[in-house]
Amino acid sequence: MSVDAATVRKIASLARIAVSDAEAEALVPELNTILGFVEQLGEVDTSGIAPLSAVIPNHLRMREDVVTDGGIRDAVLANAPQAEHGFFAVPKVIE
Protein backbone atom coordinates (compact mmCIF):
# COMPACT_ATOMS: atom_id res chain seq x y z
CA MET A 1 0.00 0.00 0.00
CA SER A 2 1.19 3.50 -0.68
CA VAL A 3 -0.03 7.01 -0.08
CA ASP A 4 -0.57 9.96 -2.41
CA ALA A 5 -0.66 13.67 -1.60
CA ALA A 6 -4.39 13.62 -0.93
CA THR A 7 -3.96 10.78 1.57
CA VAL A 8 -1.09 12.62 3.26
CA ARG A 9 -3.30 15.70 3.65
CA LYS A 10 -6.03 13.50 5.09
CA ILE A 11 -3.67 11.85 7.60
CA ALA A 12 -2.22 15.22 8.56
CA SER A 13 -5.70 16.52 9.18
CA LEU A 14 -6.49 13.49 11.38
CA ALA A 15 -3.23 14.11 13.25
CA ARG A 16 -4.04 17.85 13.59
CA ILE A 17 -0.80 18.90 11.95
CA ALA A 18 -1.00 21.73 9.41
CA VAL A 19 0.81 20.88 6.14
CA SER A 20 1.15 23.00 3.02
CA ASP A 21 0.59 21.42 -0.38
CA ALA A 22 4.35 21.47 -0.98
CA GLU A 23 4.98 19.73 2.34
CA ALA A 24 2.36 17.10 1.54
CA GLU A 25 4.06 16.43 -1.82
CA ALA A 26 7.46 16.09 -0.13
CA LEU A 27 6.07 13.69 2.46
CA VAL A 28 4.68 11.28 -0.16
CA PRO A 29 7.99 9.59 -1.04
CA GLU A 30 9.22 9.76 2.57
CA LEU A 31 6.18 7.95 3.92
CA ASN A 32 6.08 5.51 1.02
CA THR A 33 9.69 4.49 1.64
CA ILE A 34 8.81 3.62 5.23
CA LEU A 35 5.54 1.92 4.27
CA GLY A 36 7.40 -0.07 1.61
CA PHE A 37 9.88 -1.19 4.24
CA VAL A 38 7.24 -2.39 6.70
CA GLU A 39 5.36 -4.15 3.90
CA GLN A 40 7.72 -7.14 4.29
CA LEU A 41 5.74 -8.20 7.37
CA GLY A 42 3.28 -9.62 4.82
CA GLU A 43 5.77 -12.49 4.29
CA VAL A 44 5.30 -13.71 7.86
CA ASP A 45 2.68 -16.36 8.48
CA THR A 46 0.84 -15.13 11.57
CA SER A 47 -2.24 -17.29 11.27
CA GLY A 48 -3.29 -18.47 14.71
CA ILE A 49 -0.93 -16.04 16.46
CA ALA A 50 -2.58 -13.67 18.92
CA PRO A 51 -1.32 -10.08 18.84
CA LEU A 52 1.05 -9.37 21.74
CA SER A 53 -0.58 -7.10 24.29
CA ALA A 54 1.83 -7.19 27.23
CA VAL A 55 5.53 -7.98 26.86
CA ILE A 56 5.96 -9.02 30.47
CA PRO A 57 2.97 -10.80 32.02
CA ASN A 58 1.49 -8.36 34.47
CA HIS A 59 -1.94 -7.91 35.97
CA LEU A 60 -3.53 -4.52 35.83
CA ARG A 61 -4.19 -3.52 39.38
CA MET A 62 -7.23 -2.04 41.01
CA ARG A 63 -6.81 0.58 43.67
CA GLU A 64 -9.08 1.68 46.44
CA ASP A 65 -11.85 3.91 45.09
CA VAL A 66 -10.85 6.89 47.17
CA VAL A 67 -9.62 10.41 46.48
CA THR A 68 -5.82 10.30 46.41
CA ASP A 69 -5.00 13.56 44.69
CA GLY A 70 -6.38 16.99 44.04
CA GLY A 71 -6.31 20.53 45.35
CA ILE A 72 -3.51 21.42 42.97
CA ARG A 73 -5.32 23.64 40.49
CA ASP A 74 -2.59 26.23 40.34
CA ALA A 75 0.05 23.58 39.69
CA VAL A 76 -2.07 22.11 36.90
CA LEU A 77 -2.50 25.51 35.29
CA ALA A 78 1.09 26.66 35.88
CA ASN A 79 2.32 25.79 32.39
CA ALA A 80 -0.77 26.78 30.40
CA PRO A 81 -0.07 29.17 27.52
CA GLN A 82 -3.25 30.97 28.58
CA ALA A 83 -5.07 30.43 31.88
CA GLU A 84 -7.88 32.69 33.04
CA HIS A 85 -10.08 32.61 36.14
CA GLY A 86 -8.73 29.21 37.09
CA PHE A 87 -9.39 27.64 33.70
CA PHE A 88 -7.49 26.79 30.52
CA ALA A 89 -8.46 29.38 27.93
CA VAL A 90 -8.93 28.56 24.22
CA PRO A 91 -10.33 30.44 21.21
CA LYS A 92 -14.09 30.78 21.25
CA VAL A 93 -15.77 27.51 20.11
CA ILE A 94 -19.44 28.61 20.17
CA GLU A 95 -20.99 31.63 18.53
Place this chain on the structure above:
Amino acid sequence: MSDLTDLGVAALRDGFRRGDFSAREVADAFNAAVARAKPLNAFIVETPEHAIAAAEAADRARASGALAPLSGVPLGIKDLFCTAGVQTTAASHILAGFTPTYESTVTAKLFTAGAGMLGKLNMDQFAMGSSNETSAFGNVISPWRRGDGGNAPLAPGGSSGGSSAAVAARVAPGATGTDTGGSIRQPAAFTGIAGIKPTYGRCSRWGIVAFASSLDQAGPMARDVRDCAILLEAMSGFDPKDSTSLDEPVPAWETGLSSDLKGKRIGIPKEYRVEGMPAEIDALWERGIAFVKDAGAEVVEVSLPHTRYALPAYYIIAPAEASSNLARYDGVRYGLRDLPDGGSLADMYAATRAAGFGAEVRRRILIGTYVLSAGYYDAYYTKAQRVRALIARDFEQAWQSCDVLLTPTAPSAAFALGEKSADPLAMYLNDVFTVPASLAGLPAMSVPAGLDAQGLPLGLQLIGRPLDEQGVLNAGLAIEERAGFTARAGQWW
Protein backbone atom coordinates in the same frame (compact mmCIF):
# COMPACT_ATOMS: atom_id res chain seq x y z
CA MET B 1 44.83 13.94 44.23
CA SER B 2 43.94 13.02 40.68
CA ASP B 3 41.17 14.84 38.88
CA LEU B 4 37.86 13.95 40.51
CA THR B 5 36.16 13.87 37.11
CA ASP B 6 38.25 10.79 36.25
CA LEU B 7 36.28 8.84 38.84
CA GLY B 8 33.14 6.85 38.14
CA VAL B 9 30.07 6.37 40.31
CA ALA B 10 31.47 3.65 42.60
CA ALA B 11 34.82 5.42 43.05
CA LEU B 12 33.11 8.73 43.90
CA ARG B 13 30.71 7.08 46.31
CA ASP B 14 33.43 5.11 48.07
CA GLY B 15 36.02 7.90 48.08
CA PHE B 16 33.48 10.29 49.53
CA ARG B 17 32.57 7.77 52.25
CA ARG B 18 36.22 7.25 53.11
CA GLY B 19 36.69 10.97 53.48
CA ASP B 20 39.13 11.31 50.57
CA PHE B 21 37.18 14.36 49.37
CA SER B 22 33.97 16.22 50.08
CA ALA B 23 30.82 15.97 48.01
CA ARG B 24 31.09 19.71 47.42
CA GLU B 25 34.54 19.23 45.83
CA VAL B 26 33.04 16.58 43.55
CA ALA B 27 30.11 18.79 42.56
CA ASP B 28 32.42 21.73 41.89
CA ALA B 29 34.72 19.60 39.71
CA PHE B 30 31.86 18.25 37.58
CA ASN B 31 30.07 21.60 37.38
CA ALA B 32 33.31 23.06 36.01
CA ALA B 33 33.63 20.20 33.53
CA VAL B 34 30.05 20.80 32.37
CA ALA B 35 30.78 24.50 31.90
CA ARG B 36 33.91 23.72 29.84
CA ALA B 37 32.11 21.18 27.66
CA LYS B 38 29.74 23.57 25.84
CA PRO B 39 31.18 22.65 22.41
CA LEU B 40 29.70 19.16 22.87
CA ASN B 41 26.20 20.69 23.30
CA ALA B 42 25.37 17.79 25.61
CA PHE B 43 23.23 19.86 27.99
CA ILE B 44 20.04 21.77 27.30
CA VAL B 45 19.90 23.20 30.84
CA GLU B 46 22.74 23.26 33.36
CA THR B 47 21.79 23.01 37.02
CA PRO B 48 24.98 23.55 39.04
CA GLU B 49 22.92 24.82 41.98
CA HIS B 50 21.07 21.50 42.16
CA ALA B 51 24.34 19.55 42.21
CA ILE B 52 25.75 21.85 44.90
CA ALA B 53 22.65 21.61 47.10
CA ALA B 54 22.73 17.80 46.92
CA ALA B 55 26.47 17.83 47.66
CA GLU B 56 26.06 20.06 50.70
CA ALA B 57 23.30 17.78 51.94
CA ALA B 58 25.64 14.81 51.40
CA ASP B 59 28.44 16.48 53.32
CA ARG B 60 26.07 17.14 56.21
CA ALA B 61 24.80 13.55 56.01
CA ARG B 62 28.35 12.24 56.22
CA ALA B 63 29.03 14.36 59.27
CA SER B 64 25.94 12.97 60.97
CA GLY B 65 26.51 9.39 59.79
CA ALA B 66 23.34 9.24 57.65
CA LEU B 67 24.69 8.51 54.17
CA ALA B 68 22.38 7.51 51.33
CA PRO B 69 23.39 5.04 48.57
CA LEU B 70 24.36 7.77 46.06
CA SER B 71 25.49 10.47 48.48
CA GLY B 72 28.21 12.54 46.83
CA VAL B 73 27.43 11.44 43.26
CA PRO B 74 26.22 14.04 40.71
CA LEU B 75 24.45 12.80 37.57
CA GLY B 76 23.24 14.05 34.22
CA ILE B 77 19.50 13.64 33.59
CA LYS B 78 18.10 13.07 30.12
CA ASP B 79 15.63 15.82 29.20
CA LEU B 80 12.86 13.23 28.89
CA PHE B 81 12.55 13.02 32.70
CA CYS B 82 10.27 15.60 34.27
CA THR B 83 12.18 17.50 36.93
CA ALA B 84 10.31 19.75 39.34
CA GLY B 85 11.16 23.39 38.75
CA VAL B 86 13.62 22.63 35.95
CA GLN B 87 12.67 23.02 32.29
CA THR B 88 11.85 19.70 30.59
CA THR B 89 11.38 19.74 26.81
CA ALA B 90 12.14 16.27 25.37
CA ALA B 91 14.35 18.43 23.09
CA SER B 92 11.25 19.71 21.28
CA HIS B 93 10.01 23.25 20.65
CA ILE B 94 6.52 22.11 21.46
CA LEU B 95 7.53 21.88 25.13
CA ALA B 96 9.40 25.19 25.08
CA GLY B 97 9.54 26.60 28.58
CA PHE B 98 7.68 23.66 30.15
CA THR B 99 8.65 23.57 33.82
CA PRO B 100 7.14 20.55 35.57
CA THR B 101 5.52 21.06 38.94
CA TYR B 102 6.27 17.42 39.78
CA GLU B 103 9.24 15.04 39.75
CA SER B 104 9.44 11.82 37.72
CA THR B 105 9.56 8.69 39.86
CA VAL B 106 13.02 7.72 38.59
CA THR B 107 14.63 11.11 39.26
CA ALA B 108 12.85 11.32 42.63
CA LYS B 109 14.36 7.95 43.54
CA LEU B 110 17.84 9.06 42.45
CA PHE B 111 17.60 12.31 44.41
CA THR B 112 16.24 10.53 47.49
CA ALA B 113 19.24 8.20 47.15
CA GLY B 114 21.45 11.27 47.52
CA ALA B 115 22.39 12.00 43.90
CA GLY B 116 22.63 15.55 42.59
CA MET B 117 21.74 16.81 39.12
CA LEU B 118 24.30 18.48 36.87
CA GLY B 119 21.74 19.40 34.24
CA LYS B 120 19.26 18.23 31.64
CA LEU B 121 20.84 16.32 28.80
CA ASN B 122 20.21 16.91 25.12
CA MET B 123 18.64 14.08 23.11
CA ASP B 124 16.82 13.28 19.92
CA GLN B 125 13.47 15.07 19.90
CA PHE B 126 10.95 12.94 21.83
CA ALA B 127 13.64 10.23 21.77
CA MET B 128 13.05 9.69 18.04
CA GLY B 129 16.41 9.26 16.40
CA SER B 130 19.67 7.34 16.47
CA SER B 131 22.19 10.17 16.11
CA ASN B 132 20.93 13.08 18.23
CA GLU B 133 20.33 15.09 15.05
CA THR B 134 16.60 15.61 15.61
CA SER B 135 16.96 17.78 18.74
CA ALA B 136 15.44 21.26 18.54
CA PHE B 137 18.47 22.39 20.55
CA GLY B 138 21.09 21.36 17.99
CA ASN B 139 23.25 18.29 17.50
CA VAL B 140 25.26 16.78 20.32
CA ILE B 141 28.86 16.31 19.17
CA SER B 142 30.56 13.09 20.24
CA PRO B 143 33.77 13.63 22.20
CA TRP B 144 35.32 10.95 19.97
CA ARG B 145 37.07 11.70 16.69
CA ARG B 146 38.29 9.41 13.97
CA GLY B 147 41.96 8.64 13.97
CA ASP B 148 42.32 9.85 10.36
CA GLY B 149 43.33 13.38 11.36
CA GLY B 150 40.07 14.74 10.02
CA ASN B 151 37.90 16.44 12.58
CA ALA B 152 34.54 15.40 11.19
CA PRO B 153 32.06 15.78 14.06
CA LEU B 154 30.70 12.34 14.93
CA ALA B 155 27.28 11.27 16.17
CA PRO B 156 27.14 10.32 19.87
CA GLY B 157 24.32 7.93 19.00
CA GLY B 158 20.74 8.43 19.95
CA SER B 159 18.39 9.06 21.32
CA SER B 160 20.32 9.37 24.60
CA GLY B 161 23.16 11.23 22.84
CA GLY B 162 23.64 13.93 25.46
CA SER B 163 23.89 11.20 28.10
CA SER B 164 26.47 9.19 26.15
CA ALA B 165 28.56 12.23 25.21
CA ALA B 166 28.57 13.61 28.77
CA VAL B 167 29.63 10.31 30.35
CA ALA B 168 32.26 9.55 27.67
CA ALA B 169 33.69 13.07 28.00
CA ARG B 170 33.99 12.69 31.82
CA VAL B 171 31.55 15.56 32.25
CA ALA B 172 29.18 13.37 34.29
CA PRO B 173 30.11 10.12 36.08
CA GLY B 174 26.75 8.66 35.10
CA ALA B 175 23.50 9.65 33.47
CA THR B 176 19.95 8.51 32.99
CA GLY B 177 18.89 7.33 29.58
CA THR B 178 15.73 5.88 28.13
CA ASP B 179 15.51 3.08 25.62
CA THR B 180 12.58 2.46 23.27
CA GLY B 181 14.38 0.61 20.45
CA GLY B 182 18.02 0.95 21.48
CA SER B 183 18.36 4.50 22.74
CA ILE B 184 20.55 3.54 25.70
CA ARG B 185 22.56 0.73 24.12
CA GLN B 186 23.44 2.21 20.71
CA PRO B 187 24.74 5.57 22.09
CA ALA B 188 26.66 3.67 24.78
CA ALA B 189 28.32 1.57 22.07
CA PHE B 190 29.13 4.65 19.96
CA THR B 191 30.90 6.39 22.83
CA GLY B 192 32.71 3.55 24.61
CA ILE B 193 30.59 3.43 27.75
CA ALA B 194 28.19 0.94 29.36
CA GLY B 195 24.41 1.18 29.48
CA ILE B 196 21.59 -1.12 30.49
CA LYS B 197 17.91 -1.20 29.61
CA PRO B 198 16.22 -3.27 32.31
CA THR B 199 13.21 -5.55 31.91
CA TYR B 200 10.13 -3.61 30.81
CA GLY B 201 8.39 -2.51 34.00
CA ARG B 202 11.47 -2.37 36.28
CA CYS B 203 11.75 1.41 36.16
CA SER B 204 8.61 3.48 36.51
CA ARG B 205 7.59 5.42 33.42
CA TRP B 206 5.73 7.97 35.56
CA GLY B 207 6.96 11.46 34.75
CA ILE B 208 8.96 10.37 31.72
CA VAL B 209 7.75 12.07 28.55
CA ALA B 210 6.08 9.21 26.66
CA PHE B 211 7.21 8.06 23.22
CA ALA B 212 5.98 4.45 22.75
CA SER B 213 4.55 3.28 26.05
CA SER B 214 4.80 -0.49 25.49
CA LEU B 215 8.53 -0.13 24.75
CA ASP B 216 9.83 2.84 26.79
CA GLN B 217 12.18 1.92 29.64
CA ALA B 218 14.57 4.05 31.64
CA GLY B 219 18.06 2.85 32.51
CA PRO B 220 21.49 4.08 33.49
CA MET B 221 24.52 4.95 31.35
CA ALA B 222 27.93 4.98 33.02
CA ARG B 223 31.59 4.11 32.58
CA ASP B 224 31.37 0.49 33.57
CA VAL B 225 29.16 -2.41 34.55
CA ARG B 226 29.43 -1.86 38.31
CA ASP B 227 28.37 1.76 37.99
CA CYS B 228 25.38 0.69 35.91
CA ALA B 229 24.39 -1.86 38.58
CA ILE B 230 24.58 0.79 41.31
CA LEU B 231 22.48 3.31 39.40
CA LEU B 232 19.93 0.75 38.20
CA GLU B 233 19.33 -0.35 41.79
CA ALA B 234 18.50 3.22 42.73
CA MET B 235 16.26 3.79 39.70
CA SER B 236 14.21 0.56 39.84
CA GLY B 237 11.22 -0.44 41.90
CA PHE B 238 7.46 -0.77 41.96
CA ASP B 239 5.45 2.38 41.43
CA PRO B 240 1.66 2.33 41.75
CA LYS B 241 1.54 5.42 39.51
CA ASP B 242 2.66 3.37 36.47
CA SER B 243 0.12 0.72 35.48
CA THR B 244 2.82 -1.45 33.86
CA SER B 245 5.27 -1.17 36.76
CA LEU B 246 6.38 -4.60 37.99
CA ASP B 247 5.63 -5.34 41.62
CA GLU B 248 8.91 -7.16 42.15
CA PRO B 249 11.65 -6.65 44.72
CA VAL B 250 14.78 -4.89 43.44
CA PRO B 251 17.70 -7.32 43.65
CA ALA B 252 21.05 -6.23 45.10
CA TRP B 253 22.67 -6.19 41.66
CA GLU B 254 25.94 -4.65 42.74
CA THR B 255 26.48 -7.21 45.52
CA GLY B 256 25.52 -9.96 43.08
CA LEU B 257 28.15 -9.04 40.50
CA SER B 258 30.32 -11.98 39.47
CA SER B 259 32.31 -12.46 36.30
CA ASP B 260 32.54 -16.20 36.84
CA LEU B 261 30.32 -17.65 34.12
CA LYS B 262 30.86 -21.35 34.93
CA GLY B 263 27.65 -23.25 34.32
CA LYS B 264 26.22 -20.45 32.17
CA ARG B 265 25.28 -20.97 28.54
CA ILE B 266 25.74 -18.00 26.23
CA GLY B 267 23.67 -18.09 23.05
CA ILE B 268 24.91 -16.74 19.73
CA PRO B 269 21.91 -15.99 17.52
CA LYS B 270 22.86 -16.90 13.97
CA GLU B 271 20.37 -14.47 12.43
CA TYR B 272 22.38 -11.54 13.82
CA ARG B 273 25.12 -12.28 11.27
CA VAL B 274 23.50 -9.86 8.87
CA GLU B 275 24.56 -9.36 5.30
CA GLY B 276 27.10 -6.62 4.79
CA MET B 277 28.16 -6.54 8.43
CA PRO B 278 31.63 -4.98 8.63
CA ALA B 279 34.43 -7.51 9.26
CA GLU B 280 35.47 -5.50 12.30
CA ILE B 281 32.09 -6.04 13.95
CA ASP B 282 32.27 -9.74 13.19
CA ALA B 283 35.79 -9.92 14.63
CA LEU B 284 34.64 -8.09 17.77
CA TRP B 285 31.83 -10.57 18.19
CA GLU B 286 34.31 -13.47 17.91
CA ARG B 287 36.47 -11.84 20.58
CA GLY B 288 33.42 -11.54 22.81
CA ILE B 289 32.71 -15.23 22.33
CA ALA B 290 36.30 -16.04 23.32
CA PHE B 291 35.96 -13.81 26.41
CA VAL B 292 32.85 -15.53 27.74
CA LYS B 293 34.38 -18.96 27.06
CA ASP B 294 37.43 -17.86 29.02
CA ALA B 295 35.08 -16.85 31.85
CA GLY B 296 33.80 -20.43 31.98
CA ALA B 297 30.61 -20.17 29.92
CA GLU B 298 29.49 -22.71 27.39
CA VAL B 299 28.75 -21.11 24.02
CA VAL B 300 25.83 -22.41 21.98
CA GLU B 301 24.39 -21.33 18.64
CA VAL B 302 20.72 -20.43 18.78
CA SER B 303 18.16 -19.35 16.22
CA LEU B 304 15.83 -16.35 16.45
CA PRO B 305 14.11 -16.85 13.09
CA HIS B 306 11.97 -13.69 13.09
CA THR B 307 14.85 -11.30 13.77
CA ARG B 308 14.66 -9.62 10.37
CA TYR B 309 11.05 -8.67 10.95
CA ALA B 310 11.74 -6.87 14.23
CA LEU B 311 12.64 -3.55 12.63
CA PRO B 312 9.61 -3.33 10.33
CA ALA B 313 7.32 -4.35 13.23
CA TYR B 314 8.95 -1.70 15.40
CA TYR B 315 8.42 1.00 12.78
CA ILE B 316 4.70 0.31 12.90
CA ILE B 317 4.28 -0.14 16.65
CA ALA B 318 6.46 2.72 17.87
CA PRO B 319 4.97 5.39 15.54
CA ALA B 320 1.44 4.12 16.29
CA GLU B 321 1.96 4.53 20.02
CA ALA B 322 3.75 7.84 19.48
CA SER B 323 0.91 9.28 17.41
CA SER B 324 -1.44 8.46 20.25
CA ASN B 325 0.84 9.69 23.06
CA LEU B 326 1.75 12.92 21.30
CA ALA B 327 -1.90 13.86 20.77
CA ARG B 328 -1.66 15.62 24.15
CA TYR B 329 0.42 18.48 22.69
CA ASP B 330 -2.42 20.74 21.70
CA GLY B 331 -1.34 24.21 22.76
CA VAL B 332 -3.86 24.24 25.60
CA ARG B 333 -2.28 22.82 28.72
CA TYR B 334 1.47 23.36 28.37
CA GLY B 335 4.19 24.32 25.98
CA LEU B 336 3.88 26.11 22.70
CA ARG B 337 0.69 27.72 21.38
CA ASP B 338 0.45 29.02 17.83
CA LEU B 339 -2.89 30.71 17.16
CA PRO B 340 -3.23 32.14 13.65
CA ASP B 341 -5.03 35.52 13.50
CA GLY B 342 -8.75 34.88 13.73
CA GLY B 343 -8.11 31.11 13.88
CA SER B 344 -10.42 28.55 15.45
CA LEU B 345 -9.53 25.98 18.09
CA ALA B 346 -8.88 23.42 15.33
CA ASP B 347 -6.61 25.91 13.52
CA MET B 348 -4.73 26.41 16.77
CA TYR B 349 -4.15 22.67 17.22
CA ALA B 350 -2.87 22.25 13.67
CA ALA B 351 -0.67 25.36 13.68
CA THR B 352 0.76 24.59 17.13
CA ARG B 353 1.66 21.03 16.18
CA ALA B 354 3.12 22.04 12.80
CA ALA B 355 5.30 24.67 14.46
CA GLY B 356 6.24 22.66 17.52
CA PHE B 357 7.17 19.20 16.25
CA GLY B 358 10.37 18.61 14.29
CA ALA B 359 10.39 16.86 10.91
CA GLU B 360 11.15 13.35 12.22
CA VAL B 361 8.48 13.63 14.92
CA ARG B 362 5.91 14.80 12.35
CA ARG B 363 6.89 11.93 10.06
CA ARG B 364 6.39 9.34 12.79
CA ILE B 365 3.09 10.84 13.95
CA LEU B 366 1.83 10.68 10.36
CA ILE B 367 2.96 7.08 9.90
CA GLY B 368 1.37 6.18 13.21
CA THR B 369 -1.87 7.94 12.35
CA TYR B 370 -1.96 6.14 9.01
CA VAL B 371 -1.37 2.63 10.39
CA LEU B 372 -4.03 3.17 13.06
CA SER B 373 -6.60 4.69 10.72
CA ALA B 374 -9.82 2.98 9.76
CA GLY B 375 -9.27 0.26 7.17
CA TYR B 376 -5.53 -0.07 7.85
CA TYR B 377 -5.43 -0.93 11.54
CA ASP B 378 -5.51 -4.71 11.07
CA ALA B 379 -3.23 -4.78 8.05
CA TYR B 380 -0.52 -2.81 9.84
CA TYR B 381 -0.91 -2.53 13.59
CA THR B 382 -2.51 -5.88 14.40
CA LYS B 383 -0.15 -7.61 11.98
CA ALA B 384 2.86 -5.99 13.66
CA GLN B 385 1.63 -7.04 17.10
CA ARG B 386 1.28 -10.62 15.84
CA VAL B 387 4.84 -10.54 14.50
CA ARG B 388 5.91 -9.09 17.83
CA ALA B 389 4.41 -12.15 19.53
CA LEU B 390 6.51 -14.38 17.24
CA ILE B 391 9.65 -12.40 18.07
CA ALA B 392 8.93 -12.80 21.79
CA ARG B 393 8.37 -16.53 21.22
CA ASP B 394 11.74 -16.81 19.45
CA PHE B 395 13.41 -15.54 22.61
CA GLU B 396 11.38 -17.85 24.87
CA GLN B 397 12.53 -20.80 22.79
CA ALA B 398 16.13 -19.63 22.90
CA TRP B 399 16.01 -19.56 26.72
CA GLN B 400 15.55 -23.32 26.64
CA SER B 401 19.13 -23.71 25.46
CA CYS B 402 20.90 -20.64 26.84
CA ASP B 403 20.88 -18.11 29.69
CA VAL B 404 22.13 -14.93 28.02
CA LEU B 405 22.52 -13.90 24.38
CA LEU B 406 25.64 -12.20 23.03
CA THR B 407 25.48 -10.01 19.92
CA PRO B 408 27.03 -6.83 18.56
CA THR B 409 25.21 -3.69 19.77
CA ALA B 410 25.23 -1.78 16.49
CA PRO B 411 26.10 -2.64 12.89
CA SER B 412 28.87 -0.01 12.74
CA ALA B 413 30.95 2.39 14.80
CA ALA B 414 29.77 6.00 15.12
CA PHE B 415 29.10 7.73 11.81
CA ALA B 416 29.63 11.40 11.05
CA LEU B 417 26.85 13.88 11.70
CA GLY B 418 24.90 14.43 8.50
CA GLU B 419 26.03 11.14 6.99
CA LYS B 420 22.67 9.40 7.39
CA SER B 421 20.26 12.17 8.33
CA ALA B 422 18.88 12.54 4.80
CA ASP B 423 17.69 8.93 4.69
CA PRO B 424 15.35 7.94 7.54
CA LEU B 425 15.50 4.27 6.60
CA ALA B 426 19.31 4.10 6.70
CA MET B 427 19.09 5.70 10.14
CA TYR B 428 16.49 3.19 11.33
CA LEU B 429 18.81 0.29 10.37
CA ASN B 430 21.16 1.33 13.18
CA ASP B 431 18.77 -0.27 15.61
CA VAL B 432 18.67 -3.67 13.88
CA PHE B 433 20.36 -5.49 16.80
CA THR B 434 18.73 -3.58 19.65
CA VAL B 435 15.07 -3.50 18.60
CA PRO B 436 14.25 -7.23 19.05
CA ALA B 437 14.97 -7.18 22.81
CA SER B 438 12.90 -4.01 23.13
CA LEU B 439 9.92 -5.62 21.41
CA ALA B 440 10.17 -8.55 23.84
CA GLY B 441 10.68 -6.32 26.91
CA LEU B 442 13.95 -8.08 27.82
CA PRO B 443 16.85 -6.69 29.82
CA ALA B 444 19.79 -5.84 27.56
CA MET B 445 23.02 -3.95 27.92
CA SER B 446 25.95 -2.70 25.87
CA VAL B 447 29.52 -2.87 27.08
CA PRO B 448 32.53 -1.37 25.29
CA ALA B 449 34.67 -4.17 23.88
CA GLY B 450 37.11 -2.73 21.37
CA LEU B 451 38.02 -0.11 18.81
CA ASP B 452 37.61 -0.07 15.05
CA ALA B 453 40.42 0.75 12.61
CA GLN B 454 39.65 4.46 13.04
CA GLY B 455 40.05 4.19 16.80
CA LEU B 456 36.33 4.45 17.50
CA PRO B 457 34.59 2.39 20.20
CA LEU B 458 32.54 -0.72 19.43
CA GLY B 459 30.12 -2.36 21.83
CA LEU B 460 28.81 -5.85 22.50
CA GLN B 461 25.24 -6.46 23.59
CA LEU B 462 24.00 -8.93 26.18
CA ILE B 463 20.32 -9.86 26.30
CA GLY B 464 18.80 -11.74 29.23
CA ARG B 465 15.66 -13.48 30.36
CA PRO B 466 12.88 -11.35 31.84
CA LEU B 467 14.02 -10.03 35.25
CA ASP B 468 17.54 -11.49 34.84
CA GLU B 469 19.42 -8.20 34.87
CA GLN B 470 21.98 -9.97 37.06
CA GLY B 471 22.81 -12.47 34.33
CA VAL B 472 23.20 -9.63 31.84
CA LEU B 473 25.38 -7.56 34.18
CA ASN B 474 27.57 -10.55 35.06
CA ALA B 475 28.19 -11.54 31.44
CA GLY B 476 28.88 -7.85 30.73
CA LEU B 477 31.37 -7.78 33.59
CA ALA B 478 33.16 -10.88 32.27
CA ILE B 479 33.58 -9.17 28.90
CA GLU B 480 34.56 -5.85 30.46
CA GLU B 481 37.32 -7.46 32.55
CA ARG B 482 38.78 -9.23 29.53
CA ALA B 483 38.37 -6.47 26.97
CA GLY B 484 40.36 -4.08 29.16
CA PHE B 485 38.75 -1.13 27.41
CA THR B 486 40.65 1.93 28.63
CA ALA B 487 40.54 4.12 25.52
CA ARG B 488 39.00 7.54 25.96
CA ALA B 489 38.34 10.49 23.74
CA GLY B 490 41.13 13.06 23.64
CA GLN B 491 39.93 16.35 25.08
CA TRP B 492 39.54 18.84 22.21
CA TRP B 493 36.71 20.91 23.64
